[in-house]
Amino acid sequence: MTDLDTRPTAVQFRFRDDEMADHGTVTFDACCEQTNATAVRIEPGDDARALLPFLDRLALIEVNFPVFGDGRGYSSARLLREAGYTGELRAVGDVGIDQLLNMRRCGFDAFAPAEPLDESDAQAAFNRWPNVYQNTADGRRMITQLRHD
Amino acid sequence: MYKYDNYDQQMVDTRVEEFRDQAKRRLEGKITEDQFKPLRLMNGLYLQLHAYMLRVAIPYGTLNGAQMHALADIADKYDRGYGHFTTRQNIQYNWIKLEEAGDLLADLAKVEMHAIQTSGNCIRNISSDHFAGAARDELVDPRPYAELLRQWSSFHPEFMYLPRKFKIAVIAAETDRAAMRLHDIGIQIVKNDSGEIGASFYVGGGMGRTPMIAPQIRDFVPLDQLVTYAEACLRVYNRYGRRDNKYKARIKILVHEMGAEEYTRQVEEEFAHMLGQGVEPPLAEIERLRPYFADPAFVDGPKTCDHSDPDFALWVDRNTNAHKHDSYVSAVISLKPVGGIPGDATAEQMHLMADLAKEYSFDELRVMHTQNIVLPHVAISDLHALWTKLEAAGLGSPNLDTIEDIIACPGLDYCSLANARSIPLAQKISERFAASGKTGELGQLKLKISGCINACGHHHAGHIGILGVDKKGVENYQLSLGGSEAEDVALAKITGRGFDEAGVINAVETVTDVYLGAREDGERFLDTYRRIGMTPFKEALYD
Numbered sequence: 001m002t003d004l005d006t007r008p009t010a011v012q013f014r015f016r017d018d019e020m021a022d023h024g025t026v027t028f029d030a031c032c033e034q035t036n037a038t039a040v041r042i043e044p045g046d047d048a049r050a051l052l053p054f055l056d057r058l059a060l061i062e063v064n065f066p067v068f069g070d071g072r073g074y075s076s077a078r079l080l081r082e083a084g085y086t087g088e089l090r091a092v093g094d095v096g097i098d099q100l101l102n103m104r105r106c107g108f109d110a111f112a113p114a115e116p117l118d119e120s121d122a123q124a125a126f127n128r129w130p131n132v133y134q135n136t137a138d139g140r141r142m143i144t145q146l147r148h149d
Numbered sequence: 150m151y152k153y154d155n156y157d158q159q160m161v162d163t164r165v166e167e168f169r170d171q172a173k174r175r176l177e178g179k180i181t182e183d184q185f186k187p188l189r190l191m192n193g194l195y196l197q198l199h200a201y202m203l204r205v206a207i208p209y210g211t212l213n214g215a216q217m218h219a220l221a222d223i224a225d226k227y228d229r230g231y232g233h234f235t236t237r238q239n240i241q242y243n244w245i246k247l248e249e250a251g252d253l254l255a256d257l258a259k260v261e262m263h264a265i266q267t268s269g270n271c272i273r274n275i276s277s278d279h280f281a282g283a284a285r286d287e288l289v290d291p292r293p294y295a296e297l298l299r300q301w302s303s304f305h306p307e308f309m310y311l312p313r314k315f316k317i318a319v320i321a322a323e324t325d326r327a328a329m330r331l332h333d334i335g336i337q338i339v340k341n342d343s344g345e346i347g348a349s350f351y352v353g354g355g356m357g358r359t360p361m362i363a364p365q366i367r368d369f370v371p372l373d374q375l376v377t378y379a380e381a382c383l384r385v386y387n388r389y390g391r392r393d394n395k396y397k398a399r400i401k402i403l404v405h406e407m408g409a410e411e412y413t414r415q416v417e418e419e420f421a422h423m424l425g426q427g428v429e430p431p432l433a434e435i436e437r438l439r440p441y442f443a444d445p446a447f448v449d450g451p452k453t454c455d456h457s458d459p460d461f462a463l464w465v466d467r468n469t470n471a472h473k474h475d476s477y478v479s480a481v482i483s484l485k486p487v488g489g490i491p492g493d494a495t496a497e498q499m500h501l502m503a504d505l506a507k508e509y510s511f512d513e514l515r516v517m518h519t520q521n522i523v524l525p526h527v528a529i530s531d532l533h534a535l536w537t538k539l540e541a542a543g544l545g546s547p548n549l550d551t552i553e554d555i556i557a558c559p560g561l562d563y564c565s566l567a568n569a570r571s572i573p574l575a576q577k578i579s580e581r582f583a584a585s586g587k588t589g590e591l592g593q594l595k596l597k598i599s600g601c602i603n604a605c606g607h608h609h610a611g612h613i614g615i616l617g618v619d620k621k622g623v624e625n626y627q628l629s630l631g632g633s634e635a636e637d638v639a640l641a642k643i644t645g646r647g648f649d650e651a652g653v654i655n656a657v658e659t660v661t662d663v664y665l666g667a668r669e670d671g672e673r674f675l676d677t678y679r680r681i682g683m684t685p686f687k688e689a690l691y692d
Binding site: 044068069070071072074075076078082096097098101102103105106118121124128129130131132133134135136142143144145146147148 | 154156157159160163166167170171174179180184187188270297300301303304305306307308309310311384387388392422423426427428430431433434437
């Protein structure tokens with residue numbers, strides 16, 4: 001089986017305090033068949049809901065973005081968080097400055113861009129929006145709620 | 150109408166900063182043109198044949214005088230003194246410089262406007278009934294719901310990279326003035342048997358190269374679940390819409406290939422799950438929004454006016470719509486002068502329309518999807534004064550819903566996708582019928598022209614539709630008949646082989662002559678076509 005192992009050093013931004021999982025990441029198919037895998041990578045066409053029975057044993061789910069214009073990974077991320085997944089959710093692949101915050105809002109808490117990003121541009125992007133119009137996985141309350149506090 | 154609070158203002162201001170930052174990073178070479186393109190598109194910036202085009206959002210087509218003045222100022226400051234009102238109730242400018250786009254967006258933000266998501270594979274500006282809040286036949290004003298959806302869809306993090314663009318329309322009358330069932334999601338606000346207000350959902354309509362009429366997938370969604378249901382519709386599309394072929398990526402193809410029943414089943418499953426996720430704004434938010442759209446202070450007055458001037462009487466007859474207050478009407482300012490460019494307005498005309506709105510319509514205007522402007526609340530006693538001023542400015546054409554009221558896309562004169570010119574054709578057809586004097590006799594006749602199969606000119610929905618194609622390097626026009634975007638929605642059928650420009654103008658006249666010869670009492674062109682079918686038209690055209 002191909003070991004997809006994303007090197008921990010490839011992770012450029014991480015919003016977690018726990019230790020980074022340091023073990024091989026398997027494919028979606030392998031994960032569904034192999035009962036002891038603890039890290040998996042899913043592709044845009046994989047059905048994230050099929051991972052729900054295994055969430056307890058998974059410490060890392062990588063969601064691959066082969067091209068940034070394919071937005072299926074955003075739905076995968078929210079589905080996993082909505083199902084209660086609390087492990088690391090890592091965006092890998094074609095991840096740019098202008099995708100970071102939307103990914104963060106959908107529940108990603110680690111980012112391994114294929115091309116390293118400018119640190120200060122990235123920090124600006126993560127912090128740009130003081131408020132949001134939607135409730136998603138980042139726990140921020142939406143404007144339509146704040147108005148009625 | 151809606152007024153931004155500090156939150157809304159902060160969102161558009163932040164967007165301006167974000168865009169300036171993106172443009173700067175592009176200029177510094179930190180992002181490639183491929184990476185920048187979707188970002189500028191999500192701010193309404195297209196690269197067209199000659200220059201950048203910028204599309205400004207006019208949410209559900211409603212704007213006030215100050216905003217119309219600002220649109221005029223932008224036309225003067227950043228463009229060539231005019232703008233083009235579009236079939237999605239927006240305005241676009243054709244001669245924009247990329248380096249000035251940030252300043253333009255900042256000017257817009259000062260009057261609570263923006264260009265957010267007016268292009269790109271995301272949820273576009275929400276459109277609605279142009280007579281909303283005024284029409285006698287509406288159940289409620291649909292705009293509070295459209296505004297709720299505007300906020301929800303703005304910067305939605307899950308849906309910025311959909312398979313394709315996504316258009317939503319909201320109406321609240323049985324008469325459909327927004328082409329609701331030709332949208333990706335069409336929402337009709339309805340009342341159920343228990344007297345409760347809710348939303349009926351139609352999903353998977355659209356024009357383009359594969360036109361489809363949206364099937365109803367849910368007859369009643371309670372108001373406190375409206376956003377959640379829309380979110381479920383979008384999530385199923387984002388996950389399963391086709392991404393292998395951009396021409397098959399719209400939701401209509403997914404619904405068609407999956408089947409409306411299976412799509413609905415998946416939406417319902419997602420919806421049931423999402424109800425527990427807290428995505429719905431509190432019901433208090435809808436209660437907050439409603440008063441913004443409350444009736445202005447109508448005053449009882451005369452319910453009729455002097456019709457002795459025949460030109461004025463004609464304009465009143467054609468260009469006004471019944472109002473819920475019987476001392477008022479909604480008055481349509483035609484942007485279709487004979488021989489003019491459909492939907493274009495000069496900065497001067499925009500300033501005048503803004504002034505007239507202030508004087509005669511409680512400072513409110515609407516953009517129609519048919520590329521005209523509405524003054525929604527005009528006292529019947531003011532109509533003559535209003536008409537006199539419109540006439541003097543060349544804005545008094547009495548041709549609403551007639552064959553001169555043509556929808557036309559920008560076509561090959563501007564658009565990089567077009568195969569043929571639309572504008573000159575529209576100009577010549579309106580000139581032909583104005584000269585022959587048949588416009589009035591023909592009654593309601595919706596003619597729509599697209600310069601390529603992407604169908605921005607809505608030709609599939611025209612009583613008469615014209616599609617421009619490229620035939621071995623020569624512009625060629627296909628004629629179609631029998632479409633409708635209204636509550637009697639239907640897709641037009643092609644008559645047969647195409648025509649050159651002069652030929653298609655003659656062909657339009659031929660089919661109108663067939664109608665005049667065959668019509669029975671009270672029948673519109675569309676009614677006659679439906680009764681007698683295509684054959685008599687074909688025979689007249691090709692035999």
